[in-house]
Amino acid sequence: MLEALMVKQLRDYTLDFALTVHSGEIMTLMGLNGSGKSTTLNIIAGLLQPDTATITLSGECLCRTDTGTDVPAEDRRIGYVLQNPAVFPRMTVRDNVAFGLRARHVPRPVISERIAYWMEQVHITDLAGVRAGNLSGGQKQRVALARALAIKPDLLMLDEPFTALDAESTQTVKDLTRRFVRKMQIPCIVVTHRLADSTDIGDRACVLCNGKKEWEGIPGEMPEMCTVCHCP
Structure with missing residues (x-):
């Protein structure tokens, strides 16, 4: 609460x-x-x-x-998703989702597991290797949501x-x-x-x-x- x-x-x-x-x-x-x-x-x-x-x-x-x-x-x-998705355009979708976890020094095996889980949950697994700058607005918003949820807020x-x-x-x-x-x-x-x-x-x-x-x-x-x- x-x-x-x-x-x-x-x-x-x-x-x-x-x-x-x-x-x-x-x-x-x-x-x-x-x-x-x-x-x-x-x-x-x-x-x-x-x-x-x-x-x-x-x-x-x-x-x-x-x-x-x-x-x-x-x-x-706290998971925070902005109006204009704050994705890193030159980074892949996978790296964008992992960003918050790496900043918190989460162990690599846990990062890999959570990335895979949350990309699947928001239906962006097929975009894992795509640079975020090449995504549509809806896809970017799902990347931002996955990144926010991956830290288990x-x-x-x-x-x-x-x-x-x-x-x-x-x-x-x-x-x-x-x-x-x-x-x-x-x-x-x-x-x-x-x-x-x-x-x-x-x-x-x-x-x-x-x-x-x-x-x-x-x-x-x-x-x-x-x-x-x-x-x-």
């Missing part, structure tokens, strides 16, 4: 809200551009320093500003993962994400602008407006329009 309470002064407003995501649950985080969605993920991931925060994941304190606790980003067991976060994908690739990534979150029983946060995506994949939804929680509940029960920022 993820429990996060964070405050961060931004240029136009203060991000200030709490978020809880249970194991095996997908929380969709919604809101207009600049509402604080990506900032939230970056604080949880340890890529952005909060003003004050308490972040606990699977019983481990990752960040607590009042005690000076701040686990480095590379030591947080305690939390999976996806930032606008469907924006650049066609309908078929979008459905594939949704199905894979849902299946792995359930199977691995880890919390998952998916940032999306589209209500249809939230309804398709989310167990719960949270709408941010200027850094504050505007609404939280079941995606299918979301109001047509938020009362403050008029999010669709």
Whole structure:
């Protein structure tokens, strides 16, 4: 389970809200551009320093500003998939999937086993020797997902993962994400602008407006329009 309470002064407003995501649950985080969605993920991931925060994941304190606790980003067991898949274009698919494992100094036999397993799971085994720069958008997103899951994360976060994908690739990534979150029983946060995506994949939804929680509940029960920022 993820429990996060964070405050961060931004240029136009203060991000200030709490978020809880249970194991095996997908929380969709919604809101207009600049509402604080990506900032939230970056604080949880340890890529952005909060003003004050308490972040606990699977019983481990990752960040607590009042005690000076701040686990480095590379030591947080978090799989993070960005809107534009951060693949290394000159590296093969196999090496891309292995990157996080090698950075964590996982033994070679374990790396080989996990690479093979996750490439098969996301249906990219036949692309193992292909340079990532030659892949389609949907294929790159599956490589990024495999890389994120290969480290056996305690939390999976996806930032606008469907924006650049066609309908078929979008459905594939949704199905894979849902299946792995359930199977691995880890919390998952998916940032999306589209209500249809939230309804398709989310167990719960949270709408941010200027850094504050505007609404939280079941995606299918979301109001047509938020009362403050008029999010669709």
